[in-house]
Amino acid sequence: MEYTVQKLAKLAGVSARTLRYYDEIGILKPARINSSGYRIYGQKEVNRLQQILFYRELDISLDNIKKILDSPAFDEAAALRDHRKKLLEKRHQIDMLIKNVEKTIAHMEGRIIMSDKEKFQGFKKKMIEENEKKFGKEAREKYGDKAVDKSNEKLMNMTEKEYDELVKLEKEFRETLAEAYKTGEPAGELAQKAADLHRQWLTFYWHQYSKEAHAGLAQMYVDDERFKSYYDAKQPGTAEFLRDAILIYTGIQNR
Amino acid sequence: MEYTVQKLAKLAGVSARTLRYYDEIGILKPARINSSGYRIYGQKEVNRLQQILFYRELDISLDNIKKILDSPAFDEAAALRDHRKKLLEKRHQIDMLIKNVEKTIAHMEGRIIMSDKEKFQGFKKKMIEENEKKFGKEAREKYGDKAVDKSNEKLMNMTEKEYDELVKLEKEFRETLAEAYKTGEPAGELAQKAADLHRQWLTFYWHQYSKEAHAGLAQMYVDDERFKSYYDAKQPGTAEFLRDAILIYTGIQNR
DNA sequence: ATTGACATTTACGTTACGTAAAGGTGTATA
């Protein structure tokens, strides 16, 4: 079976321009050119186009697709299984985004207060994963599959447990803070315990903790109406109290 | 809490260039410009950036995101629920691609013979769905949600049953063809029944059946080694026999 | 002989930024 550009384009659901472009960049050359200069494609090209479209689906660049397909060690079956694996990963990524959206909806309904940092966790995680994809191959070659898989697994597991532990920690923190507030002493033992619980809670969201950032956040709790009203809900002045406790805890003074 | 470009960029996990670009195209303007010309962002901008990144995740163009966010009728909560729905749809689409890959793997292992047409079904369906997305809103406004949903549902259900029925039909067709071949008469009753079963089988893949295309495919069975060897496996000459039967069935003569 | 649907090449436009280049700003330190 032989196809002209238009025929193959219709068959594959792409434009004729795309096929000419693929010819131009050398990723899919026609089987031959007839006497009138027409591109003629055969069965081999149909199959190759299918491969290209499969990989394109994954947002792999045409340049990389070419390298994959032209590699002499290219194993079609292995590539397909790999492709399937990547699709599964992509679905997992979407699941995470869905979680993020649902959390945000919950936030809008006032059930959870999300810090700015937290809001962007979904995207940051995605970026980390994309980095992993980019450098994954090299890492796998250097350290072996097992090491990389384990590292990834750890990340995944952390993500699954994250939320539950988070809720616990936050609850303990809030209770401690409420107790501490009654003493009126931001430098007291209870208030300092609350500040420490707050730090622990924070490290769930911040990959690297710093006293400066912690103190800055404490100040933000006072400055930002959204947070202030959250902490002041039961007892007005709680936001200020928490800030003072954290400033003492971090040893950073207000200016 | 106020942020300069770099601070906000780090917070959100995007580049400073991205923020300047977003300023340039007017999708995210800083809250103010300070005396040195620096861009200063506030809480409102942080929230808007989050929205932008959410939609960007869906491959919605910045231009369209702008339209969505700037629409006076824009309902944040509804947009988020809509966003969630689209993510679920995207996941479903990936599921379909996974099925396609698995089918292809099975094909490579020799269990199924897929026609060129079938190979591209996954992509075609995706295109149809994309079309639906583009024109879905208008259709929903014209015909109401229920009608559109029902139509979509039909498509989905068909996809689920497709494979099982397909296997049955193909089996019946092959058996009938084998019987017909023994008679040696492509114009005979059995051969014509086989041709008809073949047509039924085809209509699963081709959205519009035409005698011409059917006859063309029959000829392809003879010309293409892959198909010829498949049909001729048990009895050499079966491919030719089938072609002749289909040519008679469609009433289209070879030239 | 003409029409209309194909085919060709050349070339500029598009999106969402990356990446210099050339220069101003803010602050900690020698």
Added chain:
DNA sequence: TATACACCTTTACGTAACGTAAATGTCAAT
């Protein structure tokens, strides 16, 4: 006080994967 250094600015060209238009050739049927 000078300098280093990390930030900020604008201008402008580069990139990927095509879309789109223009100008022109080919093929089959009427």
